[in-house]
Amino acid sequence: MTRRFLFVLGSSRSEGNTELLARAAAEQLPKSVEQQWISLAEHPLPDFVDLRRDSDHVRPPVGSTPALLLDATLAATDIVIASPLYWYSVSGLTKRYLDYWSGWLRTPGIDFKATLAGRTLWGVTALAHQETEVADPLVGTLNNSAAYMGMRFGGVLAGNGSRRGDVLNDAEALARAKTFFAQEAPLARFPYEAG
Numbered sequence: 608m609t610r611r612f613l614f615v616l617g618s619s620r621s622e623g624n625t626e627l628l629a630r631a632a633a634e635q636l637p638k639s640v641e642q643q644w645i646s647l648a649e650h651p652l653p654d655f656v657d658l659r660r661d662s663d664h665v666r667p668p669v670g671s672t673p674a675l676l677l678d679a680t681l682a683a684t685d686i687v688i689a690s691p692l693y694w695y696s697v698s699g700l701t702k703r704y705l706d707y708w709s710g711w712l713r714t715p716g717i718d719f720k721a722t723l724a725g726r727t728l729w730g731v732t733a734l735a736h737q738e739t740e741v742a743d744p745l746v747g748t749l750n751n752s753a754a755y756m757g758m759r760f761g762g763v764l765a766g767n768g769s770r771r772g773d774v775l776n777d778a779e780a781l782a783r784a785k786t787f788f789a790q791e792a793p794l795a796r797f798p799y800e801a802g
């Protein structure tokens with residue numbers, strides 16, 4: 608299967624540090640790898656509604672934002688969650704996209720879990736704090752989501768910055784970006800499974 612990367616941009620502002628860092632990493636991908644970029648701020652998802660005990664989920668109507676994101680997610684071999692660190696975790700826009708995964712897990716006819724199993728989840732984040740371990744909740748959210756889905760997890764590329772463009776001064780993050788997507792992405796495991 609040709610590799611196809613979906614970049615899901617979760618910042619509330621355009622061309623922010625997370626996107627700049629994700630683009631620096633994506634520049635290193637071979638030309639043969641397809642890339643699709645979707646900004647959740649430009650394509651806002653409606654509030655997620657949990658229908659598990661009611662009518663359950665149906666495939667979203669063609670042309671809607673949920674359909675755009677569902678089709679892009681199903682078509683991707685590699686999903687890159689590019690979310691700034693907001694309150695130590697993923698942004699609200701990003702969290703809502705992940706909440707939609709719960710609906711897609713229950714949407715008949717798409718085999719969401721089986722389709723994503725074995726594919727790879729990656730993370731890119733920017734944060735104002737210098738010590739990147741404060742982003743552990745974001746890393747845990749992505750790792751555990753990948754483990755639940757039976758996906759591979761390539762880890763999180765983190766860069767420092769507060770104002771737009773700051774991350775371009777983070778030489779270490781830019782250096783890590785050069786090889787980030789070339790790394791092995793092992794099958795994700797919950798922390799209690801590690802060992």
Ligand SMILES: Cc1cc2nc3c(=O)[nH]c(=O)nc-3n(C[C@H](O)[C@H](O)[C@H](O)COP(=O)(O)O)c2cc1C
Pocket residue numbers: 618619620622623624625626690691692693694695696733734735736737741767768769770771772
């Ligand atoms: C709502 C909000 C919450 C934030 N929470 C954190 C945080 O918990 N820790 C941190 O280090 N920076 C935090 N920041 C700073 C951003 O992570 C930082 O400005 C980052 O560069 C934004 O990425 P962007 O340019 O891609 O939007 C927060 C910013 C906003 C707007």
